[in-house]
Amino acid sequence: MMDVKRIVSRIEKNYIKSNLRKEERIDGRGLWDYREFEIKSDIIASAEGSADVFLGDTRIMTGLKYDVGTPFPDLPNEGVCTVMAELLPLASPLFERGPPGEQSIELARVVDRGIRHADCIQTKKLCIKEKEAVYILFVDMYVVNHDGNLIDTGAISALATLLSAHIPEGIIGDNGLEWTGKYLTGKDLVNELPIALTYGKIDDIIFLDPKLPEELVCEGRISISVTENKICSIQKSGAATFSIDEIKMLGKKSIEIGQKLRKQLNLTQHLSKVK
Amino acid sequence: MPLIIKDEYPDKLFRKDGKRLDGRDVDELRPIKMEVGVIKNADGSAYLEWGNNKIFAAVYGPREVHPHHLAKPDRGILRVFYRMATYSVFDRKRPAPGRREKEISMVVGDCLEPILFLELYPGTSFEIYIEVMDADGGTRCASTTVAALALADAGIPMKSLVTAIAVGKIDGKKVVDLSGIEDKAGEADLPIAITWYNEEISLLQFDGDMDLDDMNHFLDKAKEALSKVHQIQLETLKSKYIPLQGEITNEKKGEK
Numbered sequence: 001m002m003d004v005k006r007i008v009s010r011i012e013k014n015y016i017k018s019n020l021r022k023e024e025r026i027d028g029r030g031l032w033d034y035r036e037f038e039i040k041s042d043i044i045a046s047a048e049g050s051a052d053v054f055l056g057d058t059r060i061m062t063g064l065k066y067d068v069g070t071p072f073p074d075l076p077n078e079g080v081c082t083v084m085a086e087l088l089p090l091a092s093p094l095f096e097r098g099p100p101g102e103q104s105i106e107l108a109r110v111v112d113r114g115i116r117h118a119d120c121i122q123t124k125k126l127c128i129k130e131k132e133a134v135y136i137l138f139v140d141m142y143v144v145n146h147d148g149n150l151i152d153t154g155a156i157s158a159l160a161t162l163l164s165a166h167i168p169e170g171i172i173g174d175n176g177l178e179w180t181g182k183y184l185t186g187k188d189l190v191n192e193l194p195i196a197l198t199y200g201k202i203d204d205i206i207f208l209d210p211k212l213p214e215e216l217v218c219e220g221r222i223s224i225s226v227t228e229n230k231i232c233s234i235q236k237s238g239a240a241t242f243s244i245d246e247i248k249m250l251g252k253k254s255i256e257i258g259q260k261l262r263k264q265l266n267l268t269q270h271l272s273k274v275k
Numbered sequence: 276m277p278l279i280i281k282d283e284y285p286d287k288l289f290r291k292d293g294k295r296l297d298g299r300d301v302d303e304l305r306p307i308k309m310e311v312g313v314i315k316n317a318d319g320s321a322y323l324e325w326g327n328n329k330i331f332a333a334v335y336g337p338r339e340v341h342p343h344h345l346a347k348p349d350r351g352i353l354r355v356f357y358r359m360a361t362y363s364v365f366d367r368k369r370p371a372p373g374r375r376e377k378e379i380s381m382v383v384g385d386c387l388e389p390i391l392f393l394e395l396y397p398g399t400s401f402e403i404y405i406e407v408m409d410a411d412g413g414t415r416c417a418s419t420t421v422a423a424l425a426l427a428d429a430g431i432p433m434k435s436l437v438t439a440i441a442v443g444k445i446d447g448k449k450v451v452d453l454s455g456i457e458d459k460a461g462e463a464d465l466p467i468a469i470t471w472y473n474e475e476i477s478l479l480q481f482d483g484d485m486d487l488d489d490m491n492h493f494l495d496k497a498k499e500a501l502s503k504v505h506q507i508q509l510e511t512l513k514s515k516y517i518p519l520q521g522e523i524t525n526e527k528k529g530e531k
Contacts, residue, residue, distance in 0.1 A: 044409045045327045047362035057315050061408055063362025068279065084370060089356070090333040090404035092316045096341075097356065099371075140361045140370070142406065144331060145314050170279040179279045 031207040041164040041270035051160035057147035062157040071134040079126020079134040083112035085141040092146035114225035118194035118232040129172045148212035155196035166274035185272040198223040201240040226258040282365045284460035288445040301450045309511040311428040319429020323421035327411030332425040336401035351396030355384035359407040386478035412455035413441040438505045439468035451500045
């Protein structure tokens with residue numbers, strides 16, 4: 001069992017801080033290094049796409065389901081994609097049972113905004129018949145183990161899930177909704193790959209990918225979602241304040257690290273093989 | 276609106292060569308894979324793949340009871356929370372826990388309670404969280420089996436393990452370990468669990484119709500199958516803890 005407490009002792013706090021001042025982390029990483037990512041895709045037989053993503057000991061399982069519904073009146077030829085996150089009480093003693101709390105809603109919203117504003121999904125491809133029938137996609141994330149930085153792990157797992165998608169292709173025929181026998185896959189749907197990068201801040205030290213003890217000690221976080229060369233969403237959370245120069249620096253850094261990570265993960269290998 | 280592919284069942288549940296649709300004989304089990312200690316934050320945890328079922332179980336406890344009024348002054352309490360992921364079934368399940376999940380939580384809890392020494396832990400609670408990530412028939416049995424492993428992994432004193440399996444009747448034939456399709460399209464389904472310290476039945480539900488001969492046959496066949504699954508449970512625990520034991524004895528030798 002890992003030692004997980006709501007309150008971190010002052011000794012541990014000072015240890016984490018003094019290490020960060022020497023540009024060292026409690027697990028031996030540098031300030032701008034990620035823990036190791038491990039991605040498995042298409043693991044759930046009942047889902048129309050799925051991924052199991054590890055970032056160090058943090059683990060999120062995500063699945064995709066679809067439904068057919070009527071489009072919004074202002075977007076009559078576009079499908080809808082919703083993101084939900086659940087912090088399972090199984091994953092950490094810090095998580096409690098009950099309706100979704102602030103933390104799980106923040107996780108779902110930040111991942112959702114990354115996907116939405118990066119133009120990640122070609123929502124027009126999710127239209128079956130204008131004004132009548134469109135796909136509604138549900139990307140549901142389940143946190144299986146919590147060791148910090150859920151947002152970055154969640155963003156990657158949502159992407160891998162969408163890439164591994166295989167949704168039956170429907171048309172409205174004479175007898176109503178029919179299956180064409182083909183599938184809409186990740187290749188048809190996914191356009192851009194937005195990656196989220198989360199930084200923690202303690203005093204004036206900023207570092208990438210906070211592990212759980214660092215997350216509990218740090219005063220605040222900032223998550224920046226980037227595509228290949230653009231920023232598509234930012235979320236500052238916690239009580240920390242960031243100077244304008246710091247934010248400029250983080251923006252530049254996010255795009256650099258994002259490009260490196262994108263190469264390293266090679267997410268397109270998770271594209272669905274279904275035809 | 277309905278989904279594009281319908282959730283339909285085949286008319287026949289046996290192939291021409293007499294085997295079941297997934298190629299099994301009548302008393303053959305689906306492939307089973309178990310692992311313990313998969314969730315590092317938990318006091319004890321286990322993961323099970325049984326056919327296409329994928330289930331996590333995590334144990335927390337003994338710990339303080341929330342809400343406090345549930346605590347019992349003379350004994351500990353066991354609480355089980357069985358949940359299914361929205362994407363684990365054909366039609367997306369609503370995220371909030373439903374009546375079925377609450378009932379199964381209770382049934383699994385009642386099934387596990389006899390193996391624990393709750394009277395030794397007054398005022399505390401043991402919580403077992405079970406999360407079905409992919410469902411393929413017999414999840415309550417698979418959940419009970421994996422929860423027993425997680426309890427053992429947590430180092431909680433137990434009288435023995437518990438193992439559960441579903442037996443039933445499909446197309447008029449008696450089979451063990453019903454798959455998802457067989458469960459829905461078959462005629463009878465009998466989930467059954469055994470506590471090994473006294474070899475008695477700890478979980479029993481039944482839906483369908485059977486005569487007395489059927490029942491006797493089901494109970495005998497279930498016990499045979501259960502001992503196979505029990506062996507896998509024991510091997511899984513041994514494969515984690517025997518190497519650890521070796522390390523500790525080596526360390527002690529080194530000290531001397």
